[in-house]
Amino acid sequence: MPADYSLPRDACSYGYFLLAPNRWDVEEQSLSRPLRLPGGVVHTQLTQPAGPGTPLTAATSRTLSSADKASLRAQVTRMLRLDEDERHIAGFHRLDPRWKRSGRARLFRSPTMYEDVVKTITSCNVTWPGTVQMNRRLCEVLGEAPPGGAGGFPDQARVARARPEMLRARCRVGYRDARLIEVSRLFARGVIRPAWFEDPSTPDDDVYDALIDLPGVGPYAASNIMQLLGRYSRLPLDTESVRHGRTVLGMKGSSAQVMRQVRTHFAPFGAHAFRSYWFEMWRFYESKHGKAWTWERDSTGKLFTAAHLNAPSRIRRVDAASVGHSP
DNA sequence: GGTAGACCTGGACGC
DNA sequence: GCGTCCAGGTCTACC
Numbered sequence: 225m226p227a228d229y230s231l232p233r234d235a236c237s238y239g240y241f242l243l244a245p246n247r248w249d250v251e252e253q254s255l256s257r258p259l260r261l262p263g264g265v266v267h268t269q270l271t272q273p274a275g276p277g278t279p280l281t282a283a284t285s286r287t288l289s290s291a292d293k294a295s296l297r298a299q300v301t302r303m304l305r306l307d308e309d310e311r312h313i314a315g316f317h318r319l320d321p322r323w324k325r326s327g328r329a330r331l332f333r334s335p336t337m338y339e340d341v342v343k344t345i346t347s348c349n350v351t352w353p354g355t356v357q358m359n360r361r362l363c364e365v366l367g368e369a370p371p372g373g374a375g376g377f378p379d380q381a382r383v384a385r386a387r388p389e390m391l392r393a394r395c396r397v398g399y400r401d402a403r404l405i406e407v408s409r410l411f412a413r414g415v416i417r418p419a420w421f422e423d424p425s426t427p428d429d430d431v432y433d434a435l436i437d438l439p440g441v442g443p444y445a446a447s448n449i450m451q452l453l454g455r456y457s458r459l460p461l462d463t464e465s466v467r468h469g470r471t472v473l474g475m476k477g478s479s480a481q482v483m484r485q486v487r488t489h490f491a492p493f494g495a496h497a498f499r500s501y502w503f504e505m506w507r508f509y510e511s512k513h514g515k516a517w518t519w520e521r522d523s524t525g526k527l528f529t530a531a532h533l534n535a536p537s538r539i540r541r542v543d544a545a546s547v548g549h550s551p
Numbered sequence: 552g553g554t555a556g557a558c559c560t561g562g563a564c565g566c
Numbered sequence: 567g568c569g570t571c572c573a574g575g576t577c578t579a580c581c
């Protein structure tokens with residue numbers, strides 16, 4: 225467990241914390257979602273009762289076996305980046321001291337690479353409400369739910385078996401239907417091996433080349449998946465980058481010209497470029513809407529979508545387990 | 552290597 | 567309530 229870890233700051237650090245099946249509770253300052261464990265899907269609620277720098281607690285909807293606990297620990301560690309190298313973070317703060325005082329460095333992600341890839345594909349060529357909608361419906365339609373709870377993120381094998389017409393009609397994924405099924409098949413068949421992508425000895429360029437070959441993944445998506453893999457040297461440039469370049473950094477020119485300027489602007493941050501870029505953008509969002517951990521899904525969330533996520537999940541039995549790397 | 556146009560959905564807008 | 571326009575990255579065809 226990192227000594228400086230802050231659940232509100234570090235969980236509410238990337239937009240995926242607002243996407244199903246994740247649910248951030250502003251009042252309780254807790255993060256909830258179903259997780260797939262060896263013994264079945266379980267609803268999990270993460271809190272940090274004693275505040276920043278203290279252990280996280282996981283409340284689950286049933287008693288966990290030791291195998292379940294190990295899997296839960298691994299998935300939470302990935303989501304919250306609890307195992308991120310603290311020397312690497314210190315290096316980031318040395319290079320860009322703007323974030324040293326707040327301690328910002330970790331970026332929220334999914335418990336699996338598969339979920340990150342699907343979430344990235346559902347964020348392409350669509351406005352944010354569309355991304356919210358697609359993820360909500362994917363979980364509702366294809367996600368396995370713990371007893372009495374809402375659906376979790378769909379299993380890759382289940383999406384691999386889905387029919388494109390069904391995905392399009394019920395999950396509203398549009399033309400992404402076949403691409404999502406194909407990428408799910410690649411995961412399900414073991415053609416995509418997350419361990420290879422997550423292995424620090426695999427060169428960034430090799431990872432990028434492999435990602436951009438995936439259906440539905442272009443330059444933006446590949447760069448975004450790379451940051452989700454902990455590889456921060458590339459910037460996923462999109463229309464938001466252009467807006468940021470123009471309104472915050474005062475850049476001029478066509479979209480393509482501004483994108484080039486943004487890339488050049490953050491190049492000095494080298495292996496940490498994405499974090500410098502992202503926290504600058506995040507600070508802008510928070511200047512408009514307040515701190516991200518105060519973003520109510522049903523009020524701030526409605527800035528993104530008219531429909532709201534439903535069915536608050538119920539915790540039937542609490543099995544508290546410390547989560548993190550310290551014993 | 553660069554570019555035009557299609558792909559699909561949901562929100563905004565005008566009537 | 568309906569029709570039209572627009573935003574959003576990827577992919578293919580073409581130059």
